[in-house]
Amino acid sequence: SNAEFHTLLPELFVCGAAFALLMADLFIDAKRRALIHFLAIAVLIAAAMITIRDMAVLSTTAFSGMFVRDLTADVLKIAVYCVTAFSFIYAKPYLQERGLFKSEFYVLCLFAVLGMMLMISAGNLTVLYLGLELVALSSYGLVGMDRDNSIASEAAMKYFVLGAIASGLLLYGMSMLYGATGSLQLESIYAAASQTESPYMFKLGVVFILAGIAFKFGAAPFHMWLPDVYQGAPTAVTAFISSAPKLSAFGMAYR
Numbered sequence: 001s002n003a004e005f006h007t008l009l010p011e012l013f014v015c016g017a018a019f020a021l022l023m024a025d026l027f028i029d030a031k032r033r034a035l036i037h038f039l040a041i042a043v044l045i046a047a048a049m050i051t052i053r054d055m056a057v058l059s060t061t062a063f064s065g066m067f068v069r070d071l072t073a074d075v076l077k078i079a080v081y082c083v084t085a086f087s088f089i090y091a092k093p094y095l096q097e098r099g100l101f102k103s104e105f106y107v108l109c110l111f112a113v114l115g116m117m118l119m120i121s122a123g124n125l126t127v128l129y130l131g132l133e134l135v136a137l138s139s140y141g142l143v144g145m146d147r148d149n150s151i152a153s154e155a156a157m158k159y160f161v162l163g164a165i166a167s168g169l170l171l172y173g174m175s176m177l178y179g180a181t182g183s184l185q186l187e188s189i190y191a192a193a194s195q196t197e198s199p200y201m202f203k204l205g206v207v208f209i210l211a212g213i214a215f216k217f218g219a220a221p222f223h224m225w226l227p228d229v230y231q232g233a234p235t236a237v238t239a240f241i242s243s244a245p246k247l248s249a250f251g252m253a254y255r
């Protein structure tokens with residue numbers, strides 16, 4: 001219904017704006033490419049205004065509870081916008097000095113922001129995985145943005161391989177939770193946790209999910225890829241992937 005799409009209005013806006021910036025880059029002259037930087041910041045400001053305008057005091061859900069919007073989600077999303085905007089402000093002079101200023105940086109960051117927004121508002125394991133992979137795939141591209149740098153290429157490859165392993169662990173854990181509880185909804189899983197007929201499968205599924213998420217975000221003891229990736233990636237990229245995704249991880253843990 002229209003009400004459900006209205007609940008997703010910030011996410012829909014960021015998604016449409018990211019695609020619009022991707023298309024705009026085709027028609028903007030290379031000398032005026034800095035315009036993409038200001039447009040990307042404008043997108044974040046507009047998304048923050050949309051989120052604040054419709055800030056949810058009470059919890060509302062959409063698409064049969066798969067998407068949850070409440071005050072906590074809106075506050076975390078605004079924090080993600082602010083951190084990303086500061087990353088953009090730092091990135092512009094850094095990337096220009098090193099000849100790495102590309103509109104793909106802003107587009108990939110906006111798609112990563114979209115993934116973080118989905119993670120923060122996920123009420124279902126499917127939406128959670130969708131948001132997590134959107135952040136991860138965008139991050140792989142950002143880390144390997146400097147293709148002529150062997151260190152950056154090595155960092156991107158390590159990040160991708162270990163990220164793929166983490167995705168496998170995560171999906172395996174989700175399948176176990178579904179087998180033990182018969183649902184992918186977080187509320188239903190919580191309700192069925194104490195009365196499941198397969199408690200060992202449930203516990204093992206939780207362990208796999210925690211391991212997969214810890215791999216994705218570099219939480220100890222699954223942080224062996226972190227130093228190589230943070231060192232090999234451009235500093236502007238490191239500033240982004242080391243800050244904003246942690247807010248979405250907090251939102252995900254809250255759910």
